[in-house]
């Protein structure tokens with residue numbers, strides 16, 4: 289398979305150049321004019337390590353085991369029908385992150401996405417009851433796992449009841465994914481983007497032969513061209529993860545791969561760009 293081919297409209301730049309070159313970056317990703325950005329140095333090495341260390345200090349009930357390792361902070365997608373625990377976990381995660389690493393990562397996100405959001409205000413959405421959604425989770429991928437199997441954000445939005453409340457406020461279709469690398473692995477852990485978009489997905493991918501997050505489905509995707517992205521510690525990746533099928537390659541070596549990330553979507557009235565997780 290060719291590496292670094294040109295099907296992808298991908299841009300790598302410094303944090304300070306964002307506003308100048310991509311003031312409507314989020315909309316450009318949404319409408320398919322661009323596919324993704326690697327933005328260097330959104331976090332300093334010290335800030336990234338402070339957030340990575342939180343994986344050892346956050347309350348254990350903010351840690352959710354996953355086949356690839358674990359996640360700190362509760363992902364909305366897997367939350368219960370009673371959303372109270374999700375909002376309580378989001379509140380505690382936000383509080384503990386600030387307490388433990390001494391700076392406000394949510395504020396940094398708002399600052400960065402404001403440079404890419406055009407006319408829209410950047411906000412972390414609130415529920416009808418005034419509870420604030422989580423803006424990020426920390427993902428820890430351990431070596432000797434399959435990494436994050438191939439997926440696209442669009443496959444989840446109608447399948448999880450947990451997304452319905454947010455879907456009343458925001459357009460989740462073609463949601464955008466973001467993550468910042470906190471600890472890079474020795475080898476592997478690349479973001480692999482397939483030359484396949486959601487709307488072009490062959491019908492057989494949706495059949496029972498290829499369950500979500502399965503090796504069988506990963507193997508199927510091998511027939512498509514791939515593009516590998518290898519961000520460094522502190523870099524932000526922001527890409528069309530709802531629209532483009534992608535995977536995180538297995539992590540090789542002794543160390544875990546740690547990222548902090550989530551999603552963005554425009555509000556249904558198109559006034560805001562929401563950050564959520």
Ligand SMILES: O=C(O)CCC(=O)C(=O)O
Pocket residue numbers: 427436441465466467529534535536547548549550
């Ligand atoms: O590297 C990560 O944190 C996972 C990115 C990803 O697969 C996604 O946001 O959909």
